[in-house]
Amino acid sequence: MVSSPHSFDFPPYRPPSEAQSMLLRVTHGCPWNKCAFCSMYRKYPFARKTMAEIKADIDLMPEVYGTNANHVFLGDSNSLLLSAADLVEILEHLYRVFPGLKRVTSYARAKTVMKKSLEDLKVIREAGLTRLHIGLESGSDAVLKMVRKGATADEIIAGGLKSKDAGFDCSIYVLLGIGGMEQTMDHRQGTIRVLNAIDPHFIRVRTLTPIPKSDIAKWIEEGSFTLVTPLVSIEEERDIVAGLNVTSRFLNDHSSNIVPLDGKLPEDKERMLAALDQGVAYCKTHEVGYADYRYL
Numbered sequence: 001m002v003s004s005p006h007s008f009d010f011p012p013y014r015p016p017s018e019a020q021s022m023l024l025r026v027t028h029g030c031p032w033n034k035c036a037f038c039s040m041y042r043k044y045p046f047a048r049k050t051m052a053e054i055k056a057d058i059d060l061m062p063e064v065y066g067t068n069a070n071h072v073f074l075g076d077s078n079s080l081l082l083s084a085a086d087l088v089e090i091l092e093h094l095y096r097v098f099p100g101l102k103r104v105t106s107y108a109r110a111k112t113v114m115k116k117s118l119e120d121l122k123v124i125r126e127a128g129l130t131r132l133h134i135g136l137e138s139g140s141d142a143v144l145k146m147v148r149k150g151a152t153a154d155e156i157i158a159g160g161l162k163s164k165d166a167g168f169d170c171s172i173y174v175l176l177g178i179g180g181m182e183q184t185m186d187h188r189q190g191t192i193r194v195l196n197a198i199d200p201h202f203i204r205v206r207t208l209t210p211i212p213k214s215d216i217a218k219w220i221e222e223g224s225f226t227l228v229t230p231l232v233s234i235e236e237e238r239d240i241v242a243g244l245n246v247t248s249r250f251l252n253d254h255s256s257n258i259v260p261l262d263g264k265l266p267e268d269k270e271r272m273l274a275a276l277d278q279g280v281a282y283c284k285t286h287e288v289g290y291a292d293y294r295y296l
């Protein structure tokens, strides 16, 4: 039995947009854990929690977070792996303890969403899971294969569309620079295709930051992967924004990004393109290195 707030099981990661949310861990780690650019869960072997452990954490949440917060993020990396029955039981308990909840979100792999029946997804949505954060990274099949994402572009489209059909807010993540200099054009074109096909509610952008000893860091050392320059990173994003025909909110809401952006498409497209053009012009007239990324 859990007896103090100190034993509350906090998820190690959450999206920036969940900074004010209560965090509830329903699984440990990532069941895939193979993506070459990601080391977030390498030291957390995937494990399920018992329903009793999850409910004990929910019972502790008012003590840990107070009673005013009305958003919850479920960790770790792919809560949709749980059965619909388990997720409904968790959500029902959560809403029993916090009847005023307005938003409950989770990371989800597109392939897991694709494999779940629409009926199950709708049941989970009706029980109160409202938003799925889904990693696309790139819409290029060659890049997805290289980084071992474990899903093709079409599978990610299918997962994204199914999440919307089931009624979820769909939040898709793109990783600038993930194709390196070698595949930047394929990365741009594929990503535009996938985003236009899904038309998600949110598009959230991050910039590749190679972690020491990661596969990507090794590829850079061996010379098979060339990190994009700050200029190319902004040009990549400019091409992607220019090619979008969506109704999404588009955000650079991560510290890895060079140019801050937050706008609704298509209304704010010209403003966002102008901001990216300014970034391009700055890079062309200044010596901008990787260490300067955050100072533009």
Ligand code: SF4
Pocket (backbone or CB within 6 Å): 030, 031, 032, 033, 034, 035, 038, 039, 040, 041, 077, 109, 135, 149
């Ligand atoms: S990017 Fe997502 S699916 Fe890939 S290893 Fe990291 S957490 Fe797992």
